[in-house]
Amino acid sequence: MSSxxxxxxxxxxxGVLVLDKPLGWTSGxxxxxxxxxxxxxxxxxxxxxxxxxxxxxxxxxxxATKLSGFLLDSDKHYEVRIRLGVxxxxxxxxxxxxxxxxxDAFSIDEAKIDAALDQFRGPIDQVxxxxxxxxxxxxPLYKLARKGIEVEREPRPVEIFRNEITHFDGQxxxxxxxxxxxxxxxxxxxxxxxxxxxxxxxxxLRRTKAGPFGIAECVLFDDLKARKAEGAEMLLRExxxxxxxxxxxxxxxxxxxxxxxxRHGQPVMVPRAPSEGWVRLHEDGLGDNGFVGVGExxxxxxxxxxxxxxxxxxx
Numbered sequence: 105m106s107s108x109x110x111x112x113x114x115x116x117x118x119g120v121l122v123l124d125k126p127l128g129w130t131s132g133x134x135x136x137x138x139x140x141x142x143x144x145x146x147x148x149x150x151x152x153x154x155x156x157x158x159x160x161x162x163x164x165x166x167x168a169t170k171l172s173g174f175l176l177d178s179d180k181h182y183e184v185r186i187r188l189g190v191x192x193x194x195x196x197x198x199x200x201x202x203x204x205x206x207x208d209a210f211s212i213d214e215a216k217i218d219a220a221l222d223q224f225r226g227p228i229d230q231v232x233x234x235x236x237x238x239x240x241x242x243x244p245l246y247k248l249a250r251k252g253i254e255v256e257r258e259p260r261p262v263e264i265f266r267n268e269i270t271h272f273d274g275q276x277x278x279x280x281x282x283x284x285x286x287x288x289x290x291x292x293x294x295x296x297x298x299x300x301x302x303x304x305x306x307x308x309l310r311r312t313k314a315g316p317f318g319i320a321e322c323v324l325f326d327d328l329k330a331r332k333a334e335g336a337e338m339l340l341r342e343x344x345x346x347x348x349x350x351x352x353x354x355x356x357x358x359x360x361x362x363x364x365x366x367r368h369g370q371p372v373m374v375p376r377a378p379s380e381g382w383v384r385l386h387e388d389g390l391g392d393n394g395f396v397g398v399g400e401x402x403x404x405x406x407x408x409x410x411x412x413x414x415x416x417x418x419x
Contacts (some may be wrong), residue, residue: 114145118166118413119343124322125153125161125311138163141328142339150175150314154290156196159311160322168346170411171398174382175349178315179265182281184306186293188212189275191303194235195290203303207275210302214272220299221279224292225267229259233291262287276307316351346413347384347395354378356399356407357388363396371406383407 125134131149139147148169150162159182164172189207192199232238238245238257245255266282281289290306297304312319323342331339354377362372366385377383380401387394397412 114139115143116166117142117144117340117343118168119164119346120168120349121163121165121343122317122321122323123161123163124319124324125158126325127158128155130155131161134161135163137325138328141325141332148172151285153311154196154309156198156306157309157311159309160314160317160319161311162314162317162349164346164349165343167413168349170413171346171349174398175315177285179282179284179313180287180311180315181313182283182289183270183278183310183312184281184289184293185276185278185308186296186304187276187307188297188300188304189302190305191294191297192305194305195233195288195294196306196309199235199305205302207302210300212300212302214269214277216300217272217277217296218269220296221267221269223299224296225264227261227263230262230286230288230291231257231259233288233294235290260286264292267292282313316348345392345395347386347392350382350384350398353382353384353398355386356383357386357394358396359388363387366397366399366407366409367412369409371402371408373406377401377405377407379405382410385409385412 121138123134123138125131131152135147135149138144142165144165146166146169148164150164150172153159153161162175164175187197189205190201191203192201194200232245235245245257263284264281264287265284266280268280269277270280271278281292289309293304293306310319328339328342331342356374356377358366358372358374362374365372378401383399383401384395385397385399385407387396395413398410399407400410402408
């Protein structure tokens with residue numbers, strides 16, 4: 105029973121589901137439909153993905169929601185198709201057309217586009233679009249944009265690790281982009297169009313990687329419904345262990361005494377542990393099933409617990 109005397113609804117499922125988000129869904133809609141499908145008590149997404157976009161959207165269940173911030177902060181990969189000659193207020197095909205021009209007057213070829221893309225490689229400052237979930241005085245910018253209100257936005261530092269042309273047909277240019285968290289692909293498209301002088305907007309966007317998860321690891325919503333028809337056990341097989349959200353972190357095994365201390369919020373010294381950074385904590389002797397949380401190496405070499413998974417190893 106909860107403190108209010110009410111029983112919490114849904115099943116206590118923990119772990120990560122890597123969804124191939126369908127076209128037209130918001131991240132919030134994905135959460136609600138997955139939560140209903142699994143009859144799960146708690147589900148959260150790991151960063152908004154545009155309705156126009158498809159692809160990798162990790163969803164965290166139960167105790168794994170404590171680790172969602174690490175996925176939110178992770179690097180992302182995208183494949184995007186941009187239409188030159190048309191600028192929209194949202195930077196994508198769902199927005200209102202602001203300007204449309206004939207490309208013939210601009211003599212745009214692949215070399216000219218590639219030269220312009222140099223402005224969107226490496227560390228850059230990017231102004232978030234009005235149609236975004238960034239908040240201004242507690243209100244998402246997209247709500248202001250829908251009212252026709254535009255406010256000044258502060259540039260934010262992001263990094264573009266890779267930005268290359270994969271196809272150009274004279275009007276549409278396709279790019280493969282690898283970038284840091286918080287990068288808006290729509291803004292790259294809009295800024296590219298302004299730099300070329302012709303305007304541009306996103307017409308297709310697919311996220312191919314988010315943190316450790318690639319497109320090959322995704323599951324389709326229709327396939328999940330088919331699994332449920334086969335039985336609840338088959339559906340639950342699609343849930344990955346919570347530890348996979350931080351699989352890139354070095355692993356540290358804890359003795360029973362060490363585990364007791366971190367469970368009580370106390371840093372511990374662990375022989376042969378990494379000298380810095382985040383680590384994945386496991387109960388010694390339980391192998392991959394012994395994940396208990398995430399810790400951070402302190403300046404004195406001890407490991408401090410940061411995100412502990414309640415009730416022992418997570419599913």
